[in-house]
Amino acid sequence: MANDASSRLERMSGMLKRRGFILPAFEIHGGAKGLYDFGPNGGRLRTRVNQLWLDHWTSLGNIVEISSPTITPYEVLEASGHVGEFSDFMTTCLACQDVSRADTLLEGAHPNPDSLNKDELDVLLQKNQPPCPSCATSDWSKVVAQNLMFNTTIGAGNSGRPGFLRPETAQGMFTSFTSLYRHFREKLPFGAVQVGKGYRNEISPRQGMIRLREFNMAELEYFIDPQTTPQHDLTKWDNVSFDLLSEDNGQVTMTIAEAIAKGIVRHPTVGYFMAMTYDFLVAVGINADRIRFRQHESNEMAHYATDCWDAEIEGSYGWIECVGIAHRGCYDLESHEKYTGKTLRARREFATPQEVVIDGWTIDGSIAGPAFRSLAGKVKTAVEQLPLETEFPISLNIDEQMISVESSHVKRLQKTETLTGEWFIPHVVEPAFGIDRIIWHVLDHAYTETTKQDDSYTMMKLSPSVVPIDYCVFPLFEKDGMSELAKMVNERFNSKRGIISSYDSSGSIGRRYARADEIGVPICVTIDHQSLEDNTVTVRIRDTGEQTRVPIDEL
RNA sequence: GCGAGCGUAGUGUAGUGGUUAUCACCGAGCGUUGCCAACGCUUGAACCCGGGUUCGAGUCCCGGCGCUCGCACCA
Numbered sequence A: 001m002a003n004d005a006s007s008r009l010e011r012m013s014g015m016l017k018r019r020g021f022i023l024p025a026f027e028i029h030g031g032a033k034g035l036y037d038f039g040p041n042g043g044r045l046r047t048r049v050n051q052l053w054l055d056h057w058t059s060l061g062n063i064v065e066i067s068s069p070t071i072t073p074y075e076v077l078e079a080s081g082h083v084g085e086f087s088d089f090m091t092t093c094l095a096c097q098d099v100s101r102a103d104t105l106l107e108g109a110h111p112n113p114d115s116l117n118k119d120e121l122d123v124l125l126q127k128n129q130p131p132c133p134s135c136a137t138s139d140w141s142k143v144v145a146q147n148l149m150f151n152t153t154i155g156a157g158n159s160g161r162p163g164f165l166r167p168e169t170a171q172g173m174f175t176s177f178t179s180l181y182r183h184f185r186e187k188l189p190f191g192a193v194q195v196g197k198g199y200r201n202e203i204s205p206r207q208g209m210i211r212l213r214e215f216n217m218a219e220l221e222y223f224i225d226p227q228t229t230p231q232h233d234l235t236k237w238d239n240v241s242f243d244l245l246s247e248d249n250g251q252v253t254m255t256i257a258e259a260i261a262k263g264i265v266r267h268p269t270v271g272y273f274m275a276m277t278y279d280f281l282v283a284v285g286i287n288a289d290r291i292r293f294r295q296h297e298s299n300e301m302a303h304y305a306t307d308c309w310d311a312e313i314e315g316s317y318g319w320i321e322c323v324g325i326a327h328r329g330c331y332d333l334e335s336h337e338k339y340t341g342k343t344l345r346a347r348r349e350f351a352t353p354q355e356v357v358i359d360g361w362t363i364d365g366s367i368a369g370p371a372f373r374s375l376a377g378k379v380k381t382a383v384e385q386l387p388l389e390t391e392f393p394i395s396l397n398i399d400e401q402m403i404s405v406e407s408s409h410v411k412r413l414q415k416t417e418t419l420t421g422e423w424f425i426p427h428v429v430e431p432a433f434g435i436d437r438i439i440w441h442v443l444d445h446a447y448t449e450t451t452k453q454d455d456s457y458t459m460m461k462l463s464p465s466v467v468p469i470d471y472c473v474f475p476l477f478e479k480d481g482m483s484e485l486a487k488m489v490n491e492r493f494n495s496k497r498g499i500i501s502s503y504d505s506s507g508s509i510g511r512r513y514a515r516a517d518e519i520g521v522p523i524c525v526t527i528d529h530q531s532l533e534d535n536t537v538t539v540r541i542r543d544t545g546e547q548t549r550v551p552i553d554e555l
Numbered sequence B: 001g002c003g004a005g006c007g008u009a010g011u012g013u014a015g016u017g018g019u020u021a022u023c024a025c026c027g028a029g030c031g032u033u034g035c036c037a038a039c040g041c042u043u044g045a046a047c048c049c050g051g052g053u054u055c056g057a058g059u060c061c062c063g064g065c066g067c068u069c070g071c072a073c074c075a
Helices: A003-018 A040-058 A074-079 A082-086 A118-128 A170-175 A177-183 A256-261 A268-283 A331-340 A365-385 A435-446 A482-495 A509-519 A529-534
Strands: A022-024 A036-038 A063-065 A071-073 A087-092 A099-101 A144-147 A151-154 A161-165 A190-199 A214-224 A242-246 A250-254 A291-295 A307-315 A318-329 A346-363 A394-398 A401-405 A410-424 A427-434 A447-452 A455-460 A471-475 A501-503 A523-527 A536-541 A547-551
Touching (some): A003 A022, A003 A447, A036 A040, A071 A074, A071 A151, A074 A161, A170 A190, A242 A256, A268 A307, A291 A318, A455 A509
Antiparallel strands (some): A087 A099, A291 A307, A318 A427
16 A cells, blocks of 8 residues: 555544544443444434435335344354354363364264254264364363354353344345235335344454444345346436456446346346446445446355345555345245245246146045055155056055055046146345445545645545535624524524534634534535624535525525 | 554654653633634643563563554455
8 A cells, every 4th residue: 555545544544533433442441353433423424324225225116124133043044054154163172171163073073074064063073072182082062153153142041042143134134035025915026125233253354444343234135036037227327337347358348238238247137236336326425436346256256146246446445345236046045945944935927827737646535544644645745756557556665664555545636737827936136235334435535635725624525415414503703693693593404304503613713614624514604794684694615615695594 | 363563632643761741733711803724821631451570661571452564264
């Protein structure tokens, strides 16, 4: 990093701390790595970014907002693949308290211990009793998953159930699928969004706000029918050139429609969301020239993705991925379906109903039922698989038992079924936003150092859509009723929903403008002598310094 | 996690083992001024934490925590 760039970073970090944007958390207790506070100005900035994000997606009309817990039972994240992909399985030697990886201990006992789940490792560990590498005792604790997810116990003592703090908000949308499907009257496509905290116990948080242990994320899970070609109106972006770093074509610049047409972006919905993402980033104040999209290499993709584009933003730390737009296929719903046995599917009606002719065998319930008792169901399934030519009696292996199916147990089954549609697992396209990283770059791009009369001058050219304070009201001086009038104007601003105004009377007028510029207040209003006479005030614009007189009633 | 460097008011900093810890900006109050960081006076605020060496530690040593960078790990 160039020297002037890193000293700019230092000055900016100092300012962000001094002005209450972002601060290291718990500092009076020595601080905690990877955890940050949003201060008095940052808190509101974050809320406005979150709100803008929600509005951006819910305005599409078929997207709803949900909220699910951050505490997540073990099973959910085992089903999603996170336990396997995000954790190592650890066990503690009860004699010397040394911690070892369970799969490493069992390398001699199993061809591929890495593939085992927690319970299997537990069983194998108790059976094999491998010696502890440091003290040679064989007395191991229960296996616990450790590493990138924060472990916790849900409930107290022995009744406690293992869980994690969620590493992403997405799982809540998947586990709520049936409710969402019903909410949308069983019609795809639809989506659900969630803004909230996620947690990853990073081994080594770095680069300030870029890698955190607790972070703000905002995710959309958009469920689609893989057999329907999505129609998205991309004309809005016909004049926008996107910088794309594609896996096969290298760096190219083109419209999103062109990228989809050429197959560089492999799915239209992924492309549409890339364009939507671009709009959002620009709306919160990211410099459009410093946004690019990078396609993941096949070997780099997360365990769930089949195509993935990152939106990267250039800032003080170089190009940083701030949004991941992943085509997750049917991975998540399928995983939860397999794990729970619950149906997580949508129905697709056929254009023309299909006739299916069935001509084979089934059981005669009144005879086979009493004969096979609890196995009857499985016998039925097996018999219905048999070809028409089958001769009875026949021996079948049901649950390791050889049973004989007599001709009296069965009957011919001849029917014609009309299938009007089928059930399938929807595919998912997921834009996942790292809000903290975006906020960092919003601040980074807004932070402007200039000089004013040979003095260095700092201002935050924040977009009005995200500024923490909308207006500042100053009395030019505190006498003859100017401060009263200014306080009245300030209260009037504050009484408007969603508007924050701040009153400031300390220091010279120039100092107050400078203070307002540093936290990015777009408009300052000054009350002077003339205001007392004709009810007009000076309105001063942050970015230009331009002043105009405006009647109070027109503010 | 390993290695290197660093840690002093809100911010940026000065500080040979020896008074009450430097300076600037900053915040608060008062006064003068009154539309772009004005001035004067008053005032507020710090040696990351814990051990050790020493008569005496901000300064030297050890450990922890945090920050930055490199390697490793990783959305």
